[in-house]
Amino acid sequence: MAKMWQGIVWSLTFCLVGLAGFGLGNNLAGYEGYTKYTVQHGDESAFKYMVDLQTNDSELDFWLLTRNSSVLTVSPKRKNQFEARLSSLGVSYEMQPLMELMAALKANSSYAEDDFDGEYEECQQGDCEEAERPRRRTRRQARGFFSHYPRYHEVLSFMSGLAARYPQYCRYESLGHSNEGRHIAALSISLNSRVRPRRVAYIQAATHGREWITTQTVLYLAYELLSNLRAFTRVLQDVEIFLVPLVNPDGYEYTHTTDRFWRKNRHRYGGHSCSGVDINRNFGNHWNYQGASQNLCSEVYSGTSPNSEPETSAVVRYLEFNRHRVKLSLDVHSFGKFIFYPYGYAKNTVPPTVGTLRSVALRAANQIGRYRGTRYTTGTSASILYEASGSLDDFAYGNLGIPLSYTIELPGDEFHVPAHDIIHVCKETFAGFIEFIRHVSLY
Ligand code: 0X9
Ligand code: ZN
Numbered sequence: 001m002a003k004m005w006q007g008i009v010w011s012l013t014f015c016l017v018g019l020a021g022f023g024l025g026n027n028l029a030g031y032e033g034y035t036k037y038t039v040q041h042g043d044e045s046a047f048k049y050m051v052d053l054q055t056n057d058s059e060l061d062f063w064l065l066t067r068n069s070s071v072l073t074v075s076p077k078r079k080n081q082f083e084a085r086l087s088s089l090g091v092s093y094e095m096q097p098l099m100e101l102m103a104a105l106k107a108n109s110s111y112a113e114d115d116f117d118g119e120y121e122e123c124q125q126g127d128c129e130e131a132e133r134p135r136r137r138t139r140r141q142a143r144g145f146f147s148h149y150p151r152y153h154e155v156l157s158f159m160s161g162l163a164a165r166y167p168q169y170c171r172y173e174s175l176g177h178s179n180e181g182r183h184i185a186a187l188s189i190s191l192n193s194r195v196r197p198r199r200v201a202y203i204q205a206a207t208h209g210r211e212w213i214t215t216q217t218v219l220y221l222a223y224e225l226l227s228n229l230r231a232f233t234r235v236l237q238d239v240e241i242f243l244v245p246l247v248n249p250d251g252y253e254y255t256h257t258t259d260r261f262w263r264k265n266r267h268r269y270g271g272h273s274c275s276g277v278d279i280n281r282n283f284g285n286h287w288n289y290q291g292a293s294q295n296l297c298s299e300v301y302s303g304t305s306p307n308s309e310p311e312t313s314a315v316v317r318y319l320e321f322n323r324h325r326v327k328l329s330l331d332v333h334s335f336g337k338f339i340f341y342p343y344g345y346a347k348n349t350v351p352p353t354v355g356t357l358r359s360v361a362l363r364a365a366n367q368i369g370r371y372r373g374t375r376y377t378t379g380t381s382a383s384i385l386y387e388a389s390g391s392l393d394d395f396a397y398g399n400l401g402i403p404l405s406y407t408i409e410l411p412g413d414e415f416h417v418p419a420h421d422i423i424h425v426c427k428e429t430f431a432g433f434i435e436f437i438r439h440v441s442l443y
Helices: 002-020 044-056 079-089 098-107 134-145 152-165 212-227 249-257 310-321 354-372 392-399 419-440
Strands: 035-040 060-065 069-074 092-097 170-177 183-189 199-205 239-244 326-334 338-341 377-380 404-410
Touching: 035 079, 035 098, 044 060, 044 069, 044 079, 092 098, 134 212, 152 170, 152 183, 152 212, 152 249, 170 310, 183 212, 183 249, 183 310, 199 212, 199 310, 199 419, 212 239, 212 249, 212 326, 212 404, 212 419, 239 419, 310 392, 326 392, 326 419, 338 354, 338 392, 354 377, 354 404, 354 419, 392 404, 404 419
Parallel strands: 199 239, 199 326, 326 404, 338 377
Antiparallel strands: 035 069, 035 092, 060 069, 170 183, 183 239, 338 404
């Protein structure tokens, strides 16, 4: 009887979580019975086992994997086998039903700020209530925008809205199309949009569909820069800021409509049930060398060849064309509070300018911490996480010679930063972005 009630309660929770959201469709269907594990690795052998699972076992999905611990979800099919293996490795772990976690997150996601009405336009004098000045209303609307996770179309209208409002400083572009034909949209911000500055700071986000907070931080950077341009004239001296907030628009949309934890793009292979390429394993630096897989069901499937994906080649085309101007390439991911610099493809590979890479990373981490004490760890991803090749950071530095090349992993204990915290993550990360951009003018 008790079991039956438990079942009913869980089904209800599941329906509520599913229907209420993290998207309009039921993007949690299929996750019933899944368990989230947080594992503390005792030694190197447990870590190695986890790396092997991450690369080769598609029933397991790693949210975070470091040398010391992992966070992953496991399907009901694999649960017993996985726990038996953990016991034999003698490691300690905690577990939580995934749907319970999602219900708790949902309960935490109240929209305390003003609601966003889907439109983001400055109100003209006269349309606004008398007591409300246009600037203040715009700010209020923006707060609404940064207290939820926008869909692809909202992101694009926010971007084109900024370009329309600040035509002298901002251009809206498309770098190309995704597998499913969506725009890979970009914003160029500079002090004079008719003149090409000598240097470019390139920042991209949402290479992995489920990392929603990343897009918001990049849009916030655009918004904040444009609304206070005068305060940033020094930073922007001869520097163009080029932003791609949704590198993987298909994967991003899919996480809203169908599968909240989708990571890859949406490349479909006729005759196969698995789909998608990990765009961050598809770049042409040590492609498919380590931490990547040729099994197309793997979360780290590297594609058929370097640049095989339209999303990758759109980014590569832009960066190659502008390679002498681009001085910073910053790839925004989540989660873990890390700033990584090259190389990530193998351990103990030290780039010639590691001193500079490290000191700029530390300065950015320091600036982020000033907002509310958030502490980042800096280093190479191969030494802090795992060895993984074919990522943008290594390609930008190693193949294109872009001197400042980083991956930043934003805060969070999972991919869903609560709605009320989005604005704070945006604000603290903004300080880090500005610090990175400040260093561009030294090249
Ligand atoms: O594995 C990744 O692609 C990144 N982490 S995530 O959890 N967001 O998937 C880290 C990439 C770090 N860079 C290299 N390995 N080169
Ligand atoms: Zn990522």
